[in-house]
Amino acid sequence: MxxxxxxxxxxxxxxxxxxxxxxxxxxxxxxxxxxxxxxxxxxxxxxxxxxxxxxxxxxxxxxxxxxxxxxxxxxxxxxxxxxxxxxxxxxxxxxxxxxxxxxxxxxxxxxxxxxxxxxxxxxxxxxxxxxxxxxxxxxxxxxxxxxxxxxxxxxxxxxxxxxxxxxxxxxxxxxxxxxxxLFGIAVYEYNKSKLLFGLLGGEEKAAVAKLRKVEKEGRYLSTNASYSLQATYLENGQYDSALVINDHLYKYYAASPSCLYHRALLLEKTGRLEEALQIWEQLIATLQRRQPVSNGFLAESHYHLAWLNRQLKRDENARKLLIQSARFAARRRADEELEGSYIKFKEIKGKINSALAEWQQ
Missing domain, CATH: 1.25.40 (Serine Threonine Protein Phosphatase 5, Tetratricopeptide repeat)
Structure with a gap:
């Protein structure tokens, strides 16, 4: 891009x-x-x-x-x-x-x-x-x-x-x-606060306060503000707060890859591993229903499934899923696919390769 x-x-x-x-x-x-x-x-x-x-x-x-x-x-x-x-x-x-x-x-x-x-x-x-x-x-x-x-x-x-x-x-x-x-203003100010240690201006707390106001009082963008608050909480490690928002969004938008991806990450981060595993599987099924499909996204999702199975002591499943993840990663088309919001594909591929070496021992 x-x-x-x-x-x-x-x-x-x-x-x-x-x-x-x-x-x-x-x-x-x-x-x-x-x-x-x-x-x-x-x-x-x-x-x-x-x-x-x-x-x-x-x-x-x-x-x-x-x-x-x-x-x-x-x-x-x-x-x-x-x-x-x-x-x-x-x-x-x-x-x-x-x-x-x-x-x-x-x-x-x-x-x-x-x-x-x-x-x-x-x-x-x-x-x-x-x-x-x-x-x-x-x-x-x-x-x-x-x-x-x-x-x-x-x-x-x-x-x-x-x-x-x-x-x-x-x-x-x-x-x-x-x-x-205030929604667009808040997003603009939040991102400015993250560049060059905030030297370009923008105050993170003020931006979050604006998002909360839109979430509460918005005529059109109330749910948009909820999604953005979820993303800011996740980026800043406030997983419980982000999951409270996602619980509400998931009731209405379980077909959305964005909603599912955030939910899977947040359940994983908060230690609800069995539930996270189910959501990653739901996300994979959702991604595969629309063509073309992102092999990079499938590689990341299968890696998380592999990691969860390993944490749950299901080593044989973990190895199979990890191999699937590596195969999807090898098929990724950089000129046709986009990066995710929080982690670059290069990092995902590094995690996959490290796991392949470690888990075979």
């Missing part, structure tokens, strides 16, 4: 730093948009006419019913080609599939659709500068930033990210009671 050419000076350093955070940024920002309980006041501006359709599409994305989202998005585009919403929801579906299944197969579709959505969201905002249209434009620009960064347009990506945050802050300024714009 990232060009391998060397970049000079500060630009190269900035690219390397952003590349390190980029998978987690995707996990935080693209956790799946699902509305909270209905707001006592109906949304105005760009969302008002299509709010029911949007909520349906968002719910389908979170339930991993991506093909249905794409079909309904095509209908939205046909009905109102001037609106950014159909293009954006289709782009969201493609990006979610890539992130959740770790496959680049739909990159071209995402790049094209989000570029169109960006233009149309800007035009809509110029014509109707409402609170919600500032919010829409800010969210769309946030996604467009990902496309630019993935194509190697790093400076444009940074400028687009800054524009996204500016639009979200404007929406918040226009309506201080509208919590949802």
């Amino acid at each position: 990232y060009p391998s050419k060397n970049l000079p000076g500060l630009r190269g350093l900035l690219h390397r730093l952003l590349a390190i955070r980029f998978p987690l940024f995707c996990a935080l920002f693209l956790a799946g948009l699902i509305p909270a309980a209905a707001s006592p006041r109906p949304p105005a501006g760009g969302l008002s006419a299509d709010s029911r359709s949007i909520k349906t599409l968002i719910e389908l994305i979170n339930r991993s019913e991506h093909d249905s989202v794409l079909a309904l998005s095509r209908d939205l585009i046909g009905e109102d080609p001037a609106s950014p919403l159909g293009y954006f929801m289709a782009a969201d579906a493609y990006q979610t599939m890539m992130r959740d299944f770790r496959i680049k197969a739909w990159q071209t579709e995402f790049d094209s659709l989000i570029a169109i959505a960006s233009v149309k969201a800007t035009t809509l905002l110029e014509r109707e500068p409402t609170v919600e249209n500032h919010f829409i434009a800010g969210v769309v620009q946030g996604y467009y930033c990902l496309a630019l960064f993935g194509s190697g347009s790093y400076l444009r990506a940074i400028k687009t990210a800054e524009n996204s945050i500016s639009l979200l802050r404007k929406a918040r300024q226009l309506d201080p009671g509208f919590a949802d714009p």
Whole structure:
């Protein structure tokens, strides 16, 4: 996803730093948009006419019913080609599939659709500068930033990210009671706090507080905030707190690879090994139902299964699963697959190779 050419000076350093955070940024920002309980006041501006359709599409994305989202998005585009919403929801579906299944197969579709959505969201905002249209434009620009960064347009990506945050802050300024714009701001500030020991600004505690506010008061992004809080807790070793959130998410989104992956990790981290084993198996079955499949993701999942079986004294099963993991790792296609959010494939492969040497003794 990232060009391998060397970049000079500060630009190269900035690219390397952003590349390190980029998978987690995707996990935080693209956790799946699902509305909270209905707001006592109906949304105005760009969302008002299509709010029911949007909520349906968002719910389908979170339930991993991506093909249905794409079909309904095509209908939205046909009905109102001037609106950014159909293009954006289709782009969201493609990006979610890539992130959740770790496959680049739909990159071209995402790049094209989000570029169109960006233009149309800007035009809509110029014509109707409402609170919600500032919010829409800010969210769309946030996604467009990902496309630019993935194509190697790093400076444009940074400028687009800054524009996204500016639009979200404007929406918040226009309506201080509208919590949802805080979501993108929080993710941006959290990632800044992790770069160069926080020298670029951003306060982690303040970002987490914003996410909690959106989780509690969000009109549209309450569950999105829950996903992102889960990710921040996991990254910072607060496994019990992350698992409390995942318990709730799992009730509704057990078909989501993202939900399953986090659940498997968290059950493992908290010592619930038998339950973790079952979730890894559920995740593997989910990944194999959509083609193409990420061999790297399957290698990681089988490695965890092998490790769990070894911890549970099922050594023969552990060895068989480890061999399967190594075979998947050997078949990984780096030019077609994406990295995970928390651990690079190179590290997974190192763990597999170490286990192969150690467990044969």
